Amino acid sequence: MQMNEAMEQRRKPTVLEQAGGTKGLVYSALPVVAFVVANSLGGLRTAVVVAGLVAVAITVNRLLRRESVQPALGGLVGVVIAAGFTWYTGSAKDYFLLGIWASLAGAVVFVLSVLVKWPLAGVIWNGATGKGTAWRADRSSRRYFNVATLTLAAIFGARFVVQKYLYDNDEVGSLGAAKIVMGYPLLAVGLLVVAWAAKASDKRLRAAGLLPARKN
Known part of the structure; x- marks a missing residue:
């Protein structure tokens, strides 16, 4: 048992894990997809609101599941800045x-x-x-x-x-x-x-x- 634990501790993260895992890939894509779809259906303001809400929902979900929130928080900050800039320019x-x-x-x-x-x-x-x-x-x-x-x-x-x-x-x-x-x-x-x-x-x-x- 101790040997297995030691091997697990020494195991290096895979490339996928270093990139945030499968969930990280999905989570990073969701706000972008939400923005593009919402913009085509409801216009810019709707897209900004929807993208922001999706980013917040991802962060809350990771908190509730006690997962690492650093990737989600980084994504949330990025979405907020991008959405705020978009709202300001109107494009x-x-x-x-x-x-x-x-x-x-x-x-x-x-x-x-x-x-x-x-x-x-x-x-x-x-x-x-x-x-x-x-x-x-x-x-x-x-x-x-x-x-x-x-x-x-x-x-x-x-x-x-x-x-x-x-x-x-x-x-x-x-x-x-x-x-x-x-x-x-x-x-x-x-x-x-x-x-x-x-x-x-x-x-x-x-x-x-x-x-x-x-x-x-």
Whole structure:
């Protein structure tokens, strides 16, 4: 029993779990779907109200089920800001504007982190797992995390290019679909590359004695 518990504690979360799990994927999509459908049926004000209510309902549901509310709260704040901005401008497509420019900012930050030789994929992963900055002492490890960071930059850049094109052409329905498809599913691809980089880096660092050997 103790061995099973220890194995469970050591088990790393899957890519899907890191992206919020199946529920996280559904929850992230619901406010967007609600906004697009409500906008087509009842107009902008109805869409703003419905999207906000859906986000609040998701947060309350997670609270009642004693699930982690951090993803839901983050989504709620995002929906509130987007809905408020949309209400202010009076344009349905502006619901997606904050996310569009945030994608561009993310792409730029990821690229800059590689240029200054502190690839964010490595910084975030090793910081979160308590491994510090030992990976930066190994050139191959830095190269692995450069690849992972540039993959994330490409994902954020693709989000910006596609969604900005749809925004400029007033394609509200297509914007909603693009936001969903290019959200967690694409992020999961990026996390796969980050996981590959981390595994390859750990192997290098253990061989060099910069990380303790793995316990059996």
